[in-house]
Amino acid sequence: MKAVLTAALLTATALPALAFDPANMTEAETEAFGAAVREYLMANPEVLVESIAVLEERRAVDDAKNDRLLVENNHEAIFEDGYSWVGGNPEGDITLVEFIDYRCGVCKSVYPTLEKLIREDGNIRFVLKEFPILTQESDMASRFAVAVQQEAGPDAYKKAHDALMESRGPVNLESLGKLAGTLGVDSKAVLNRMNTEEVSTVIRQNHQLAERMRIMGTPTFIIEGEMLRGVPPDGLEGVIRKVREAKQG
Structure with a gap:
């Protein structure tokens, strides 16, 4: 030509x-x-x-x-930071990391499919990174989730995460207090912890990591060495399959 x-x-x-x-x-x-x-x-x-x-x-x-x-x-900060929630199969053959914002419509829309994929695959180590960037409600929701984890542990955190992802209502101290009660955690302790330095450190470190990674939107996924800035048109299954094939040589 x-x-x-x-x-x-x-x-x-x-x-x-x-x-x-x-x-x-x-x-x-x-x-x-x-x-x-x-x-x-x-x-x-x-x-x-x-x-x-x-x-x-x-x-x-x-x-x-x-x-x-x-x-x-940034391998260690992404996969082994020591504070992010780790679920799925902790001994899985690949690790999937998601940067999330609880007020992100795409994060909410992909949530059911992602949960199903991790459950049915059974061999994915799943890491969640709290990355509130959209609104003040985003920050409150992430602080609540981190506070729940620090006060009540990883299982309570996952329940909080699921509830926040499924919620379509406003995020404020009243709604979060009610959610804490539903989760069976100490509402007063969680709400008091939300603005502590321990929680702020988690949010701040995630933002600093995202800045180094040039991540400016949610959801952003990292699957082993591959970074996906958004949801692929054909979903995550194909990417996971290719990553596994590459690892197997």
């Missing part, structure tokens, strides 16, 4: 092939060249579409390489 375009441009500008040097063209030759390019692209718009597609493909490949490097450089 490139050869055809070059030949067409040389013909249109009446320049001998051996003499074609854009840097040394006269003003008249430059104008003729520009006119020839425009004429060719107007007559063959598919060339421009093809070029854009190739450029986007190359950019996607470069972005994926950069993301894998970011994962490698």
Whole structure:
């Protein structure tokens, strides 16, 4: 295609092939060249579409390489931070990490499918990263979830997480107090803990990690060395399958 375009441009500008040097063209030759390019692209718009597609493909490949490097450089903070909730199969053959915001519509919509995938697969280690970025309610919800974990342990945290993901109502001290009672945890202790430095440290460290990873939206997934900025059109199953195949050599 490139050869055809070059030949067409040389013909249109009446320049001998051996003499074609854009840097040394006269003003008249430059104008003729520009006119020839425009004429060719107007007559063959598919060339421009093809070029854009190739450029986007190359950019996607470069972005994926950069993301894998970011994962490698932040491996411990992503997979073994010591404070994030770990579920699914803790001994699973692959680890799936999700950065979440409880007011994120996409996070809520993918939640049932994700839960089903982890349950039915049975061999996925699942890590949740509290990453409130959308609203003040996002921050309150994440602080509540972290406070529940610190006060009552991982099982209570998962129940809080599930309830917050399934909730469509407002997030405030009243609703969170009622939720704490439903979960069977000490409502006063959890609400008092929400604004402590222990909880703030978790949220802050997750934000700092996200900044290093150039994560600016939720949900963001990390599956072993691959980072997915959003939900793939075909879901996570295909990515997980490819990751497993790659690990098996």
